[in-house]
Amino acid sequence: MIYEGKQKIWSDYQKDIPDDHYFYVRSCIRQSFFPASEAAFLKITRQELGKDIFETEHHTTCGGIAYHSDTIPQETAMTIIARQFALMAKYGYENYVCSCITSFGLYCETMETWREFPELEAKVRENLWKTCKLEFAKPKVLVHASDLIYKYRNLIAAQAKHKLVNVHTGRPLRAVEHIGCHYSKMFPSKGVGGAEYPYVLVGMIEAWGGEIIDYPERRHCCGFGFRQYLVKGNRGYSLSNTHKKFESMEPYQPDLIITNCPGCPYFLDRWQYVIAESTGKTYGENGHGIPVLTYEEVAGLVLGYDPWDLGLQTHQVGPEPLLDKMGIEYDPARKFLGKDGKDIGRPESCMYLK
């Protein structure tokens, strides 16, 4: 692997990310599965870095999941999106940052479609007015939340309490980065580093002291693939896809997986459990899995947040081995206690996955 070669490509795919003043929209999946990640994002950007990140309770789903599962037509999806944009304009913002990759992809797709087919834009503009009495607007800049953390990676590194380094051996932690398909595979130019060798997460890992693993099946989808998971008859494909990725990354012995998509952390995490319990195979050291984290969670750990406040207990694959390597203090007793100190329940104990 020739690192310079990659740098050359990364340099071809830089996008300009304004430093401040963003209209933030959450992700349906993430706020239900990893609510703490989005909380962490806001805490980091607002409190640590003092940025102006605005969000409103009026914002809704982008319609992505429905759209990709063929349950709503494109025009409907576009109108929903037009409404989000209109809200942004209404609150006086022109930089749009979204937490969800599916949304990000759909936003890009929609804006490109409008550019290619102005008549569709006109139609949507009309729909928007008819349905919501809102003025049509388009963001000046569209970024994904991970683009922002990428932008701020060095600021975060500057305040780091922990590094992505094995405190016992001093060796950088090996991280597998996994990009959501819709981040740059549809429009390589819209993602930092393009589609073949995306840099957005690599940048973070490098800035925070870790080391990136480039394994053969890196490009593959996490396995969600909408229909592949949502239609139960297809779930075998979803699982096989993920399995292929793990088989391929296994020889590199990764310490963690970092993701920037709602689906990916979920499936890379849960399918490890399913593979373990249905085939007996685990991919981490001595019976553990490979911890799968969102970029906010990683950033949080680097900044020294409490793992349980970051919601790491909601992962199927226990983060403890990683925390130990990073030398992060944590109280096992508090793992399954909510903010109010009450027990939030715990996953069934597994036969194979520790």
Next chain:
Amino acid sequence: MKNNILIIGGGPAGLEAASGLQRLGYNVILIERSSMLGGHLASWDRLFPDGVSARGTLKGLLAQMDGVKCFTDTEVRSINRLEKSYNVILSNGITVLADAVLVASGFDLFKAEKKEEYGYGIYDHVVTNADLEAWFNAGPDSDTRIDKPKRIGFVHCVGSRDEKSGCRSCSKVCCATAVKQACEMKQAFPDAQVYCFYMDLRMFGRHYEDLYLSAQKDYSVRFIRGRVAEVSENVDGSLLVKAEDTVAGKPLKVTLDLLVLMAGMRPSAAGKRVGKLLEMPMEEDGFFAVRDGILAGQRSGLPGVFLAGAATGPKTLPETVAEARAAVVEIDRYLSDIFPNVKNYKTLVRERW
């Protein structure tokens, strides 16, 4: 006095045309951007289909160059059109009053790193057709990427027949080159397994089919119909290559120790610059447009400006040389029409006697 003819480009087309025009008694000035004559031919080892030596062929071309004024490391700085001729200022300060200009700017090889998924310049064992020829020339230890490979793959149509990489058309020579190089690699590594990934095998020329058959029969090269879609590197540095075997109708993967990308022909950047200075009509793919593909294949849109070789699209060497000769005739015809009283022939004859 004689007519001046400026030839832009010192590749096979430029050389062949220069010697031809010189023989007719014209005053020929040839400029070449790089420091040596011969163009891509100079960096090639053997030529398909019969494996003749590129060096020998180039020697043959250079042998007839005496009398031609050659300037290497020289480019066109500016051209302005006068009534009957062109006033050309060269980068070496010399000014030429050219009665005819022959643009033989040839081609650039497609930059293989643009096909990111193939990992040229990123993976340790991915090379191009040009790298391989250089290796044939320089010898076994000249390229660390080629390290006693046991499994070798050739990818046809890299940067050809591929709108994503900006070239819809076929580069014409890659199929034959790939098959030639596949055989040569088999000669170099007799127990290697060699694969060719092709979309269509365009072995259109004389002896090309024999080359193909011999590759199968004598060198047991495996031809797989399907374009390589994705290349990645294994932990041991070997390559995991994915394609579809479209004949079997199934996806396919194979582990290789060396992958050779058959970079196609793109219009030469330097040629484009000259084209802009002259405001010469180009086709959308960047190759120069000819006035008439059949009857005036050597004439550009502009009077007195002529074209030969790969400047007007991918060509094989024999075609390039033939076009150069055709250009000689076209230029001679043009000049004797425009400058009837300039007697290049007479002077030639007198010199001869």
Next chain:
Amino acid sequence: MVDFGFGLVPSSRINLDLFDREKFEALAALEPDVRKCMACGSCAAVCTAGKFVRTSVRDAIEELFNAHPDKALDLLKSCQLCGKCTMVCPRGINTRHLILSIAKIYGTK
């Protein structure tokens, strides 16, 4: 083991790394023509047995290359050696002997 009602799906992908070269060389020694196929499909088009069951020399050769000798044998077990394919093969491949040789090398008697 837990049954989730779904599981890993076997891959249909050809894996050329599984290609048994020694065996194939043995075949090529018996009938070198096996290398000459250019997959035109004439053989399968005229095949007498092909009228009843899938029979194709072209496909069989492909399967051998793609490390599925079992499938190759399957595609040829119906062959009646009538020789039409030999007559139409543009590369003059001795298909009849090739078929016998494949059975000899890969077949289980």
Next chain:
Amino acid sequence: MTPLYILPLQTAPEVIDRIPSGYSNFVIPFVVGISFMLIWLTVGLFRLMAKIPARDRRRLWKSFFIPKIALKNIRDLFCDCLFHTKIWKRKPLLGYMHSAIAFGWFMLIVLGHLEVALFVPKHLAWTDGGLFYPIFYRFFVWINPGHVSLRGWFFFFLMDFFLLYVLTGVGMAIFKRFRSIVLGMRHTTKPSLADRIALYSLWLIFPLRLLAESFTADLSGGSFLTVPVNMLWHWIFGNNLYFMPVWWAYSICLGLFFAAMPFSRYMHILTEVLWILLRNAGLQPSHPRKGVAEAEIYACSSCGLCLDACPMNVQKKNLKYSSVYFIRFLRRHNEKKINDIADKCLMCDKCHALCPVGVDAPALRRAQRATVNDSLCYDYSYLQNRVPAPEANDIVNVATGISDAPEVMYFAGCMTHLTPRIIKSVEKVFKAASVNYVFADRDGGICCGRPLMLAGKTSAARETISANRKMILDSGCRTLVLSCPICYKIFKDEYNLKGIEVLHYTQYIKRLVEQGRLKLSSCDERLVYHDPCELGRGCGVYEEPRKVLSQVGTLVPAAKEGDESICCGGSLGSLTLDARDRAKITESSLVNLVANNPQTIVTACPLCLMTFSGPALDTVSHNSGEEATDVKVKDFAEVISQRV
């Protein structure tokens, strides 16, 4: 030596038993040699018989008492073993050579015994040297010069005569070694070591016999040959001739010959007899080397006639695949070579047709292929319920227009489906003769099984046969007409379609013409007819097509035709012959056909048609002069259909 004059000549008998013991040491080499050979032969015979299935053995015994077969045996024994008539027919000089040695020697032995029987009968007894005495008769006796009867002179003359006869044969044999072409052989076999020993001793035997007998001719009598030579010796060496060495030499040569015989080609002299008996009893080889086959193998005289016969031998490199070598390797049990040679053969059957001994090498090759290929996996289960029965609309009654039970079933076969012009022509002819026929495999049938048979996949062939057989019997037709000789051969030999007449379309069309159902117009086109292997040598159909063709055009002969015709090179018989070698054969076959500048080559086999129509045609066209430059290739049916 006791002087003669002791005895009063008048009272002495005509022949005097010079050595009453009837023994002299010089006979030892001969006795050793021949005894060895005889023992070998007997043991071999028993081994061989043991390997023949009991059923066949019984059949053999019975055959001796069936007059027809018995007579045939006698005729074949004389014609094949002694007179070599088969060779005479094709190559008179060669025939003379073989018969001279075989028949001449045979007569010498017979006459020798006769003499002993007449003059010193007691020495016929084994105890009194019966084994060798008749051979060296001339050594053991004195002839009483006093009175030699006419009977004596008669024998002296005959013996000298046959000796001379043999000597001329031997002379030619020696000459043939060096200039075989003079006797009509382009290629001759390479003799093995044993062959050489036997051969050279055979060459010497008769000159030495002449030497020996001439040395003693003044004592033991002689005739026009031995007596003058004897005088010559006297003139050279004086009165007392010391004759022991020559008799020793003679005996040693005989001994050597017989000792080498079992390991040499000359074994055929004796094995041939057995083979003829087995052959005429109608026994088929079940294994390429055991039982009947063994007799057949050892009956081969390695004469090498098959070398020139073999179409592959247009290329010298293919000589090694000829039957004679196949059989040699069968004798040597050289598996690898045996298989190579067995697979290469075109199965055109020419070597069999021309073999002086009637060795059926193609059958042996087929048997050999079966030992390897019959066990190869196959699966014809799909044939069970998928036999293509002819559909009603294929039954065309030209007369009534309505379909009913067909008079004829036409089976085109696989290959014919690659040559639609044959199908078209056949149907045109049928319609012209208003034949009520059914087209069995209009939209493709299954293979006749012959190609499988030829490849040695016998059991597989049986499956296709039974499938086709069922289809034909169900159709209720009375006559089955085939346009492919390959099909015809196997339908005729293996299908046993009771009550259904199996005809090749050449035969059927001839019948239509004779019955006047088909009227043909004539033209002056110069035609040459190619005998397809399977039709001619395979099924003996030579005349029918020629008869019909001679009605529509001028039939010109090929250089070689009938059972001498040359395979087109396309034969399915060969498993390993590659396209290039085949092309060479096609070329030579075409050259043979255009010898008399025909305008059109006519064949009656789709395979020949395709093969001849290929690129080879141009090459011969160009080779063979102006007239032939536009020689066309047509099918029999095609030619006929253009003349109805």
